[in-house]
Amino acid sequence: MEQATPDPERLWQPAPLEPLSHPDAGLESMVGEETKGARDEGPGDGTMTENNFSLKKIEISVSEAEKRTGRNAMNMQETYTAYLIETRSVEHNDGQSVLTDSLWRRYSEFELLRNYLLVYYPHIVVPPLPEKRAEFVWHKLSADNMDPDFVERRRIGLENFLLRVASHPILCRDKIFYLFLTQEGNWKETVNETGFQLKADSRLKALNATFRVKNPDKRFIELKHYSDELQSVISHLLRVRARVADRLYGVYKVHGNYGRVFSEWSAIEKEMGDGLQSAGHHMDVYASSIDDILEDEEHYADQLKEYLFYAEALRAVCRKHELMQYDLEMAAQDLASKKQQCEELATGTVRTFSLKGMTTKLFGQETPEQREARIKMLEEQIKEGEQQLKSKNLEGREFVRNAWADIERFKEQKNHDLKEALISYAVMQISMCKKGIQVWTNAKECFSKM
Amino acid sequence: MEAAPHPRVRVAGPWPLAVSLAELSHSGRICPLVPGMGFMDLTTAHRAVDLLLTQFCWNFRNFESSVIHLCLKHDPSSVARLCLFVCFFSCQGDIHQSLPRHPTLLLATLLTCPFFSGIFHLTQDLILPNGGTPAGTASPASSSSLLNRLQLDDDMDGETRDLFVTVDDPKKHVCTMETYITYRITTKSTRVEFDLPEYSVRRRYQDFDWLRNKLEESQPTHLIPPLPEKFVVKGVVDRFSEEFVETRRKALDKFLKRITDHPVLSFNEHFNVFLTAKDLNAHKKQGMALLTRVGESVKHVAGGYKLRNRPLEFAAIGEYLDTFALKLGTIDRIAQRIIKEEIEYLVELREYGPVYSTWSALEGELAEPLEGVSACIGNCSTALEELTDDMTEDFLPVLREYILYSDSMKSVLKKRDQVQAEYETKLEAVALKKEERPKVPADVEKCQDRMECFNADLKADMERWQNNKRQDFRQLLMGMADKNIQYYEKCLMAWESIIPLLQEKQEAK
Numbered sequence: 001m002e003q004a005t006p007d008p009e010r011l012w013q014p015a016p017l018e019p020l021s022h023p024d025a026g027l028e029s030m031v032g033e034e035t036k037g038a039r040d041e042g043p044g045d046g047t048m049t050e051n052n053f054s055l056k057k058i059e060i061s062v063s064e065a066e067k068r069t070g071r072n073a074m075n076m077q078e079t080y081t082a083y084l085i086e087t088r089s090v091e092h093n094d095g096q097s098v099l100t101d102s103l104w105r106r107y108s109e110f111e112l113l114r115n116y117l118l119v120y121y122p123h124i125v126v127p128p129l130p131e132k133r134a135e136f137v138w139h140k141l142s143a144d145n146m147d148p149d150f151v152e153r154r155r156i157g158l159e160n161f162l163l164r165v166a167s168h169p170i171l172c173r174d175k176i177f178y179l180f181l182t183q184e185g186n187w188k189e190t191v192n193e194t195g196f197q198l199k200a201d202s203r204l205k206a207l208n209a210t211f212r213v214k215n216p217d218k219r220f221i222e223l224k225h226y227s228d229e230l231q232s233v234i235s236h237l238l239r240v241r242a243r244v245a246d247r248l249y250g251v252y253k254v255h256g257n258y259g260r261v262f263s264e265w266s267a268i269e270k271e272m273g274d275g276l277q278s279a280g281h282h283m284d285v286y287a288s289s290i291d292d293i294l295e296d297e298e299h300y301a302d303q304l305k306e307y308l309f310y311a312e313a314l315r316a317v318c319r320k321h322e323l324m325q326y327d328l329e330m331a332a333q334d335l336a337s338k339k340q341q342c343e344e345l346a347t348g349t350v351r352t353f354s355l356k357g358m359t360t361k362l363f364g365q366e367t368p369e370q371r372e373a374r375i376k377m378l379e380e381q382i383k384e385g386e387q388q389l390k391s392k393n394l395e396g397r398e399f400v401r402n403a404w405a406d407i408e409r410f411k412e413q414k415n416h417d418l419k420e421a422l423i424s425y426a427v428m429q430i431s432m433c434k435k436g437i438q439v440w441t442n443a444k445e446c447f448s449k450m
Numbered sequence: 451m452e453a454a455p456h457p458r459v460r461v462a463g464p465w466p467l468a469v470s471l472a473e474l475s476h477s478g479r480i481c482p483l484v485p486g487m488g489f490m491d492l493t494t495a496h497r498a499v500d501l502l503l504t505q506f507c508w509n510f511r512n513f514e515s516s517v518i519h520l521c522l523k524h525d526p527s528s529v530a531r532l533c534l535f536v537c538f539f540s541c542q543g544d545i546h547q548s549l550p551r552h553p554t555l556l557l558a559t560l561l562t563c564p565f566f567s568g569i570f571h572l573t574q575d576l577i578l579p580n581g582g583t584p585a586g587t588a589s590p591a592s593s594s595s596l597l598n599r600l601q602l603d604d605d606m607d608g609e610t611r612d613l614f615v616t617v618d619d620p621k622k623h624v625c626t627m628e629t630y631i632t633y634r635i636t637t638k639s640t641r642v643e644f645d646l647p648e649y650s651v652r653r654r655y656q657d658f659d660w661l662r663n664k665l666e667e668s669q670p671t672h673l674i675p676p677l678p679e680k681f682v683v684k685g686v687v688d689r690f691s692e693e694f695v696e697t698r699r700k701a702l703d704k705f706l707k708r709i710t711d712h713p714v715l716s717f718n719e720h721f722n723v724f725l726t727a728k729d730l731n732a733h734k735k736q737g738m739a740l741l742t743r744v745g746e747s748v749k750h751v752a753g754g755y756k757l758r759n760r761p762l763e764f765a766a767i768g769e770y771l772d773t774f775a776l777k778l779g780t781i782d783r784i785a786q787r788i789i790k791e792e793i794e795y796l797v798e799l800r801e802y803g804p805v806y807s808t809w810s811a812l813e814g815e816l817a818e819p820l821e822g823v824s825a826c827i828g829n830c831s832t833a834l835e836e837l838t839d840d841m842t843e844d845f846l847p848v849l850r851e852y853i854l855y856s857d858s859m860k861s862v863l864k865k866r867d868q869v870q871a872e873y874e875t876k877l878e879a880v881a882l883k884k885e886e887r888p889k890v891p892a893d894v895e896k897c898q899d900r901m902e903c904f905n906a907d908l909k910a911d912m913e914r915w916q917n918n919k920r921q922d923f924r925q926l927l928m929g930m931a932d933k934n935i936q937y938y939e940k941c942l943m944a945w946e947s948i949i950p951l952l953q954e955k956q957e958a959k
Contacts, residue, residue, distance in 0.1 A: 003457075024543060051492035127452035151591065165801050193697070224814060229812050230809075230812060233805065233808050233809045234809070236808075237802075237805045237806070237809065240798060240801050240802045240804065240805055243798045244798045244799060244802050245793065247791060247794050247797075247798050249792040250794070250795070251788060251791045251795055254784060254787050254788045254791055255788060257780075257784045257787075258781070258784055261777055261780045261781055261784065264777060265773075265777040265781075268770055268773045268777075271920055272920055272923065273926075275924075279927065319810075322800055363621065380621065387611050414816075415813075415815045415816055418816055418819075419819055419952055420950055422819050422823055423949065423952045423953065424943045425823070426823070426826070426948055426949055426952065427949070429941065429945040430942060430945045430946055430949075431939045433880065433939070433941045433942035434938075434942065434944065436935075436937075437935050437938045437939060437942065438936035440931045440932075440934040440935045440938065441931070442934060443927075443931045444928050444932065444935065447924055447928045447931055448926040448928055450920060450923065450924040450927070
């Protein structure tokens with residue numbers, strides 16, 4: 001969660017957890033002023049419907065990408081790609097859309113937005129961003145971040161990310177998200193003012209929790225296991241698919257050589273010449289058809305990649321749960337030990353060998369006053385602890401309830417999306433087969449005329 | 451028959467036609483000359499007759515009665531020439547009784563005609579009317595019936611085949627010294643050269659090799675089809691593996707079929723022996739026939755001799771062959787590369803499919819669609835494997851055969867050049883002594899005869915080869931297209947079948 005923000009001052013500023021005052025009164029209705037409320041109250045909150053409704057009337061698109069050069073925080077020359085985000089509000093009557101906002105953002109700002117969302121909505125499976133660097137590429141694909149094809153695919157991915165957030169019942173009402181779409185300047189500062197970095201749990205703590213939790217929730221354990229497996233299977237799939245694409249590309253391209261040799265051969269043949277020549281042409285067509293085919297397939301790979309990253313988002317939710325469970329257990333443990341101490345003091349017996357028992361033996365008995373005072377203090381602490389435990393329990397239950405609701409939503413979305421992806425993949429394969437049949441049928445006709 | 455001694459004297463010449471004539475006079479066989487007509491269309495038949503007669507012209511050149519020669523030269527009607535040709539044979543004695551089926555059909559008709567009762571009658575018929583002017587349309591009724599016969603036969607095409615050879619049933623033999631494979635060769639024929647209607651022998655690669663050498667030796671002017679390579683070119687392949695043996699069997703079968711289809715080679719006595727002999731080794735050990743002289747006489751001409759003028763058409767053939775072999779080599783490499791790429795693709799696909807299965811085990815609702823995709827990829831890989839197998843088995847060997855073919859052709863061309871060189875050397879020598887002897891000596895003429903014969907044979911074979919090649923490649927390439935179409939159709943079917951599976955679930959939800 002650690003954010004490498006170029007502005008360390010803001011990082012440590014005590015940030016108001018309350019939402020910031022609304023910058024644009026005119027669009028009030030679209031933004032949940034109850035950012036916190038939405039977070040705490042979870043989905044299905046009756047008061048949110050209006051906002052939901054309004055947001056659905058907004059069209060978001062990342063319509064352009066542009067290469068830019070600028071100076072970074074270290075005053076070093078850097079080249080980056082900026083993406084144009086356009087939002088349109090759809091008029092109720094005629095369905096016409098009117099451009100309301102258009103602004104440029106770069107990838108790092110998207111990252112910041114997502115990190116913020118992760119911290120503020122730990123119970124939500126936050127939609128992932130497209131890959132920072134091209135992964136699972138096959139040799140024909142450029143791994144260069146500035147490659148136009150890569151930029152284009154990322155543009156689509158970023159748009160998809162915004163759409164996912166916008167269509168999420170809770171995330172869509174987030175104010176920072178709204179500002180991301182509408183306020184170009186000062187947005188970063190606004191995000192940092194929320195102090196989300198402070199709330200971020202350190203990885204070390206999370207790791208600690210993972211190993212020490214005594215009574216983990218079975219469902220979350222399973223979910224975590226699932227997301228691990230999902231991640232490994234999708235990444236395996238993507239790796240193999242890249243190799244498959246590579247080989248397929250080879251098969252097609254080598255056929256292109258037939259094009260050349262047939263045409264050369266046709267020059268020395270009389271009756272066979274024409275047939276060979278035109279068959280050669282079809283082989284050229286065949287060889288070049290693979291470019292489009294594999295470009296389409298890359299889209300399928302991107303769809304899979306999104307779920308590869310979703311697996312990580314799922315894990316983040318599980319981690320958060322573990323962390324809370326750990327906190328809860330620690331609090332319970334603390335309370336238990338305090339209770340024991342109190343009992344020991346009250347009865348004067350030492351059930352277990354303890355340092356306190358030793359000191360008592362060595363230094364003699366405390367005065368009853370002292371004992372009284374200590375018992376009182378302990379009792380107070382116990383009370384406090386019980387209160388805390390109660391609230392933590394409540395918080396935990398709340399978290400589980402919310403998280404599970406979102407996970408269910410996510411599962412549904414996943415099943416739907418992946419099915420769609422598989423269908424479109426099958427359709428792609430079908431069109432490839434049809435193209436293949438077409439080309440070879442044409443070639444066969446040429447051969448038959450020889 | 452007065453004319454009979456003349457051809458017999460001249461037939462001592464080293465070229466195959468003469469040899470055939472020599473044999474003819476002994477055994478009454480004329481088959482090597484005639485069957486070509488049976489397999490060709492009418493124009494080709496005429497050309498074949500032309501060709502044979504050209505050879506005769508050379509033969510007759512020194513005839514005291516050069517009337518026949520003149521007559522042949524000036525008469526443009528192939529049919530008339532054919533008559534003359536057949537008539538010539540008729541003076542050779544009792545050939546009609548022991549002729550193979552198809553030539554019999556032709557010749558028996560002719561011989562029963564009173565028209566062909568003797569060579570002198572014929573020459574008179576052709577020449578006398580106008581004192582040496584061409585006879586032109588002077589074909590009698592019988593020649594038109596002959597024409598009909600030829601056309602009739604031509605329509606039957608496949609029916610005219612009278613020799614069928616197949617290679618099958620490879621068997622492995624393990625001896626103390628060596629391990630080898632023999633193939634069963636079954637011959638069915640109605641030709642008189644075969645005492646039985648059917649033969650079945652077992653031969654090994656070495657025997658094929660022997661046959662080919664013998665053919666090359668005894669028919670130096672003809673294009674001998676190539677044998678498959680002794681060892682596989684690429685990599686160390688198990689010589690006794692099923693695939694290797696099967697590929698070789700097919701190639702050997704093709705080799706024999708090509709010989710069988712050849713109008714001259716199929717009558718070669720070594721071929722006959724190869725097909726019928728119980729013990730081929732006995733024949734192998736037999737001394738060389740008189741025919742080897744050809745090879746020898748060709749050999750002692752220095753290879754360094756530069757030809758005066760290689761006839762344009764042969765120069766063109768040579769050039770054609772060079773390019774052809776080059777292009778074929780490229781195609782062979784491309785085809786191999788494609789197979790290699792496809793096999794690698796297959797390996798990846800084999801890994802790709804199961805990943806979907808693994809994934810499906812994690813999922814509930816998605817399990818079925820993912821399993822479907824996995825099965826689909828499995829089907830596609832199977833189809834791909836079939837494709838690569840088919841290409842390896844059917845496509846590559848034909849390419850190889852033609853690459854080797856172009857080599858055989860080049861070597862025949864070389865031999866032809868040598869014959870021409872020999873002739874030119876001799877002609878030069880004569881030119882030097884021209885003052886002393888105004889007449890061209892007989893052996894130079896013989897040499898010229900041989901060259902002309904060679905040219906004629908080679909041209910005919912080249913034409914035949916071109917024809918075969920065109921058909922073979924049309925078939926081969928169409929087969930390649932077909933295999934690819936089939937592959938895509940199988941994949942298409944697989945993918946189309948899973949679409950409803952994916953969609954149904956969607957709607958049900």
